[in-house]
Amino acid sequence: MSTPGLRTPGPTGSRFGQTGSVTAFETPSEPPYTAVIFTSTRTDGDQGYAVMAARMQALAREQPGYLGYESAREGRFGITVSYWADDAAAAAWKQVHEHAIAQDRGRTTWYADYRVHVATVTRAYGPSDAPR
């Protein structure tokens, strides 16, 4: 694996943590780091979901060890991946008070189903890396 495991970010934050672009980490990092893959199926209606989702993305960004955030939703089904310096940083984010409240409301209101996979990233590459 060559160096560019993570790309150099553009103007500060411009492509960072946004739905709609491939992650460019604000703090360039080399594996290993932690990815939290959150897949979910939404219930009907917004019920405050959009506001919460935007708030959680902003709040995550303020946490120690935060590296990046990517999200896509297609109809009811969505995938959000957050990246963290290590498992401890990801675990600390899970315990942040406002996030814990959101998780609770997610279970009761926003999600018909969800699954979390906590994973250790061992390799990362993009188109600027050697093909294959």
Next chain:
Amino acid sequence: MSTPGLRTPGPTGSRFGQTGSVTAFETPSEPPYTAVIFTSTRTDGDQGYAVMAARMQALAREQPGYLGYESAREGRFGITVSYWADDAAAAAWKQVHEHAIAQDRGRTTWYADYRVHVATVTRAYGPSDAPR
């Protein structure tokens, strides 16, 4: 982490590997296993993309060590996560001839940008597991 890392699938394949539902692995598996997180930004126009994407999902499912597949695209930005028994199974899938051709065409035609994160899943849980 309690047992239910992965949920019991419903009627064979019914909720499996589908865009639009949370993964229920066909073969129940406990971590560790491998997740390949593929994030991408599409170019304009279809140019055969939809047919290829469906074909790759079907082809992946036939590979040894395949566990599951989830995908969501929101506008140009998409996240696909495939799950494999181990890194060797994920690496073998990358080398499958038809998939290699698709990757090449992805680089030249379908994707404006992409990033691959190969990760080892260490924990997995859902709503039926104890909160927190």
